Amino acid sequence: MKKPARILLIDDDVDFVKATTKVLESKPYEVIVAFDGKEGLEKARSEKPDLVLLDILMPKVDGFAVADQLKKDESLSKIPVVALTSFSDSYGQPFAFEVSDFIQKPVSPKDLLAKVEKHLERLG
């Protein structure tokens, strides 16, 4: 049997994480959770996930900085990063960093799963 895909979800909103985990776990995915950018980076390094779902506005190390660090780390730079954005996050300036895709919050379970599947498929 195929090894389940491992998804790292980095978001400081516990309730959002709870709901999202529930949805993701309906599929054969293993969900690793981090509640801030620092923890997210650590887990990215130790767990080497297949996909990162990354919230942008977080205290301490925000999503911009995490995405930046992931791109700089050679062992992690190939992992697709999907940014979870609130409509207001780009208030003022467009995103000036590199990610594979965006998901706008709130996201319906169907759309979330479709996006995740698309990026995992791309990995082969």
Place this chain on the structure above:
Amino acid sequence: MAKDRVLCNLRWRLRSLAGRPSQLFLLFGMGALLGYAFASGNATCGLSAMTLALVGSMAGPFTGGNEAEWARHLEKLLKSERDRLIGILDSLDEGIVIVGPDRVIRFMNPSMIREFGDGTGSRCHKHLHDLEEPCRGFCKLPDVIAGASERWERRFPDGTTYEIVSSPFADSDQTPCMLAAFRNVTREKLIEIELMELNQIKSALLLEKTTELEQISKDVAKLREEKRRIIRFLSAITHDLRAPLSATQSCLWAIMDGYAGPVNDEQKDLLQRSTRRIDGLLTLISDLLDIPRMEAGQLVQEMKDLSFNEVVDRSVDSVERLAREKNLALDVDLPKGSPQVCGSSRRLQQVLTNLLSNAINYTEQGGISVRVLAAGNEIRVEVSDSGVGVPPQELPKLFQDFFRGSNAKSDGTGLGLSLSRRIVEAHGGKVWAESPCPETGRGSKFVFTLPKKTDTGTAADLRVPSDAARTNQG
């Protein structure tokens, strides 16, 4: 005898010339020399080489001839020279005055007389400068008589100004005199003064404007800082308002879609009602926070080349759930080769999502259709519904700020359509509403256009249902 007569005649002539000092420079010089030559009784001695040459050449034909004829010829010659010099003096624009060492005016030319009146015989300081006594300050006479040339300016109290050039001059009686040429420069001086004043005004204005500009740039910097603070604040507020709603929505959706166990129809219905209200609230927050940007004319900032079909797909995705929940059909008809536009993907999605969710909101039966036509230089997007419709007289007002139609539902700010209009206009397009069936008043059709990027494919008018076209018939 004859020679004596000639000499007498010449002397008289010369005396009469000397008595009329209007014969100047050359003539005096020549006359004096000739006078001297004749007086000495020797026509060839004492003449300067130049005068000799001149006289010699003129007198050539008469050498050894009749002395009387020769004298007449000389007289004629002197007269014509004299007339020429008088003519020059008369027509000179400059005023010429000759003042003797006793400060008495000996001669004035017509120009000088025109300017000052005839003052021959009067005292120079009185007649020309209206002074009782010669003034040491500007009287040049002693210096000039001593051999100096002076160039100076005399400004009278009424503003009349002369440029005066004074030179030493020996009058016909050998008296050392002063010859002065007056040039009226009043106009030039006035222009000079005006120019100077204008320059002063210019400098003053420049300084004023520079100060103003400095102040403005300071104000602008302050306003920019203010704006940045407001935007940061609004960003924080939006995030804080949306985050809990977003999390709630995610939880409700997870339950509703059965990710936390089976849900019965009644529960599902209640959950649907909740999520729809949260959706409305999320849109409301976004719209409200767009007002400051709308007022600043900054709704659309980041423009790039987009595949328009993708924009439509994403917008349709975001309202699909709403349509499905109300059992409404959602038909999407896109051109085969996606037309390209230059714009903000987020903002164009906002427009389409707004039109689509309005259509779903106001439709209870039937369906909604999105049709994209790419023809010529334009993309035309039509969102039609089979809902309650809009009274024809309200159609043009729909896109005004805060307008609420008579058929409008209780929630909503009246901002969605006006934001949409501004976004479409910022992209160089137009948006309007139509009543597709005026007889019944049912249904409505919202149309907007966008300029097409010209280097797109040619399959624009080949209409086939795209992969994204879908029907969600309950």
